[in-house]
Amino acid sequence: MSETPAAQTFSHLSVRLAQVANPQSAIVHFGSDAPLPLDCGVALAPFSIAYQTYGSLNADKSNLVLVCHALTGDQHVANIHPVTGKPGWWETMVGPGKPIDTDRYFVLCPNVIGGCMGSTGPSSINPATGHAYGPDFPVITIADMVRAQARLLDHLGIPDVLCVLGGSMGGMQVLEWAATYKDRVFSAVPIACAARHSSQNIAFHEVGRQAVMADPDWCQGRYLEEAKNPRKGLAVARMAAHITYLSDEALHSKFGRNLQDRDKVTFGFDADFQVESYLRHQGLSFVDRFDANSYLYITRAMDYFDLAADHGGVLAKAFAGTRTRFCLVSFTSDWLFPTEESREIVHALNAVAANVSFVEIKTAKGHDAFLLHEPELFDTIGGFLRAGALKRGIAAPPGSKSWP
Amino acid sequence: MSETPAAQTFSHLSVRLAQVANPQSAIVHFGSDAPLPLDCGVALAPFSIAYQTYGSLNADKSNLVLVCHALTGDQHVANIHPVTGKPGWWETMVGPGKPIDTDRYFVLCPNVIGGCMGSTGPSSINPATGHAYGPDFPVITIADMVRAQARLLDHLGIPDVLCVLGGSMGGMQVLEWAATYKDRVFSAVPIACAARHSSQNIAFHEVGRQAVMADPDWCQGRYLEEAKNPRKGLAVARMAAHITYLSDEALHSKFGRNLQDRDKVTFGFDADFQVESYLRHQGLSFVDRFDANSYLYITRAMDYFDLAADHGGVLAKAFAGTRTRFCLVSFTSDWLFPTEESREIVHALNAVAANVSFVEIKTAKGHDAFLLHEPELFDTIGGFLRAGALKRGIAAPPGSKSWP
Numbered sequence: 001m002s003e004t005p006a007a008q009t010f011s012h013l014s015v016r017l018a019q020v021a022n023p024q025s026a027i028v029h030f031g032s033d034a035p036l037p038l039d040c041g042v043a044l045a046p047f048s049i050a051y052q053t054y055g056s057l058n059a060d061k062s063n064l065v066l067v068c069h070a071l072t073g074d075q076h077v078a079n080i081h082p083v084t085g086k087p088g089w090w091e092t093m094v095g096p097g098k099p100i101d102t103d104r105y106f107v108l109c110p111n112v113i114g115g116c117m118g119s120t121g122p123s124s125i126n127p128a129t130g131h132a133y134g135p136d137f138p139v140i141t142i143a144d145m146v147r148a149q150a151r152l153l154d155h156l157g158i159p160d161v162l163c164v165l166g167g168s169m170g171g172m173q174v175l176e177w178a179a180t181y182k183d184r185v186f187s188a189v190p191i192a193c194a195a196r197h198s199s200q201n202i203a204f205h206e207v208g209r210q211a212v213m214a215d216p217d218w219c220q221g222r223y224l225e226e227a228k229n230p231r232k233g234l235a236v237a238r239m240a241a242h243i244t245y246l247s248d249e250a251l252h253s254k255f256g257r258n259l260q261d262r263d264k265v266t267f268g269f270d271a272d273f274q275v276e277s278y279l280r281h282q283g284l285s286f287v288d289r290f291d292a293n294s295y296l297y298i299t300r301a302m303d304y305f306d307l308a309a310d311h312g313g314v315l316a317k318a319f320a321g322t323r324t325r326f327c328l329v330s331f332t333s334d335w336l337f338p339t340e341e342s343r344e345i346v347h348a349l350n351a352v353a354a355n356v357s358f359v360e361i362k363t364a365k366g367h368d369a370f371l372l373h374e375p376e377l378f379d380t381i382g383g384f385l386r387a388g389a390l391k392r393g394i395a396a397p398p399g400s401k402s403w404p
Numbered sequence: 405m406s407e408t409p410a411a412q413t414f415s416h417l418s419v420r421l422a423q424v425a426n427p428q429s430a431i432v433h434f435g436s437d438a439p440l441p442l443d444c445g446v447a448l449a450p451f452s453i454a455y456q457t458y459g460s461l462n463a464d465k466s467n468l469v470l471v472c473h474a475l476t477g478d479q480h481v482a483n484i485h486p487v488t489g490k491p492g493w494w495e496t497m498v499g500p501g502k503p504i505d506t507d508r509y510f511v512l513c514p515n516v517i518g519g520c521m522g523s524t525g526p527s528s529i530n531p532a533t534g535h536a537y538g539p540d541f542p543v544i545t546i547a548d549m550v551r552a553q554a555r556l557l558d559h560l561g562i563p564d565v566l567c568v569l570g571g572s573m574g575g576m577q578v579l580e581w582a583a584t585y586k587d588r589v590f591s592a593v594p595i596a597c598a599a600r601h602s603s604q605n606i607a608f609h610e611v612g613r614q615a616v617m618a619d620p621d622w623c624q625g626r627y628l629e630e631a632k633n634p635r636k637g638l639a640v641a642r643m644a645a646h647i648t649y650l651s652d653e654a655l656h657s658k659f660g661r662n663l664q665d666r667d668k669v670t671f672g673f674d675a676d677f678q679v680e681s682y683l684r685h686q687g688l689s690f691v692d693r694f695d696a697n698s699y700l701y702i703t704r705a706m707d708y709f710d711l712a713a714d715h716g717g718v719l720a721k722a723f724a725g726t727r728t729r730f731c732l733v734s735f736t737s738d739w740l741f742p743t744e745e746s747r748e749i750v751h752a753l754n755a756v757a758a759n760v761s762f763v764e765i766k767t768a769k770g771h772d773a774f775l776l777h778e779p780e781l782f783d784t785i786g787g788f789l790r791a792g793a794l795k796r797g798i799a800a801p802p803g804s805k806s807w808p
Contacts, residue, residue, distance in 0.1 A: 139671035202679050279610055
């Protein structure tokens, strides 16, 4: 007997909400005595960080690879996702024998502060009220996310990272790590990102936020208390954002003007074109796994990101004195974070004589290329990590065949 | 005494709705005995076309310049807009001594079928019910719009046009005119357009439509009957679309990451950034002057546009035998209708040995360049029109100084 769509939706929501308080991953709770100081001035306490690990920490604690996830990502990098039942978002990249080889490295991915998969965020319970924070959650920044991650490393007793890497908002976190914790970052791979969020990107985020807030089921942010969910608004936000993750060329080659299960247009507002059907599906499946307020807060954190502004307006100053080995990656067809923005970071790193390499990968896949099957990306990251590990004198694990 | 925002809104809506039935412009009513055959199979009757004219028709009836408006444009090209009180959308282009010189040419701009400024559209009264059509209005196409315009010319007793021109959706109408009424188009200027709507553009339109339809005040399209208006949904649709009308570079140079009337970010969801404030204003002012269902119907007409598909999949066939003089214009920073799409039209015209010139204008203003102060566009259109008029042997008007 098949479930009705309504029952499915309810089931998805309850499965998702269960992950907020009691995630299907490791979690660390920091108590009232250990607040997280936020850029907005609030001391967040208590707070929790949910995370996944893959592989094993070596005896020297020198093989940690920290993966920072993107806007709508989470800690489920390389395991079945507890809400969607689908593979992790970077299964192609992380695993035994894969570019981020879990036979060699200890891979850690924390859910960001502000998220909705177990780390403290707007859908977590506000101890002051006993209800979800909702709009009372403090606005967080990329620096706050990274500060929380550093606290997690402290808690785990890991002094530093062999490599911190991530794409899109993950790349922003990588840059923040490299700028703020210079002695704790041996190498860094910012992928498809920028040192500041552009005007156009802020504009797209604002459209998404307005779509969510226009939904009466958003209830001024208190939808959980009202037992509602701004599904339609969040779906529209996701649809708009999704277009920016792909390239014009990718959309054209994937869908063109192909019709969806019909021979001719219907002269109506159904999804006549495959691209419409695809976008609607993207919107609807997203709302089953993501929290609307988290979407507002995390987009805001990205908008606020401006690493140069935090260093007197000069990006190079953010990296002064760095000994971190950098590898930047951009994609030719990425119009959300165009190559030029990676190049600006490279220029700033060159200005402080940092150890930096830069790879612009030719692809039609757009911004999402970092999540997809992109052999040159796999080779770049696998090779860069291996060179770093050798440089750091990390011994081969027992029984390893491919370790050089 | 200043009005309250609510009173202003009400006033805007009533002023706007008054234009539907009784526009502040010329209007022709076609009765039940003169239906407009639509591509969807419906015969629309009765129907009306509201239009504006500037200048005078010469004795030979050979100096008509037909201006086709874009998605959210209307017939108020060069006069104060009756709803907004602002100058017409092409005041820079149309007027005495301007590139489209009303001392020389008789300029006509009809509101498109499906629109909301007097031509029959979804907010017009459906004679079958006595209420606004709403979702019962038939889905219209670019070809339907052009067919209605040809009927208007028949009614006015004007055999052909010296030049038909327009940008964006206006350019699509120009192409349709040139393909369908070859003997009635002496010259044609399609600006910043394409012979078919791309997958990415369909995607953006679909986001806008979903935003409107997600608004509970849309009432399944029957908001006028319910005395409601899906303002929030339409504002979100407009915000998303507006980003696509500008270039990344234009947004960056206009707004960058500048803050709106504040020294630092507020750690909240107010419009901290100027670009957010600007977009919100664009959304809100749009809903005061435009009908939500018209937005759905006209975006759909653009999505359906595929001139080659109507001619066996070969664009050149659409223009076979043409004697029209063409001048195509594109803008370097237009990513909604990139130069490549104009070039495809030029190739098709070359394949049938048409008389065609093509100007790609270097500008950072994006798609909206066709509406803005762009001297090279003014020179191009002014010169092309003058050459066409001379070629056609149009005599100088009495007392004209600048007429060659």
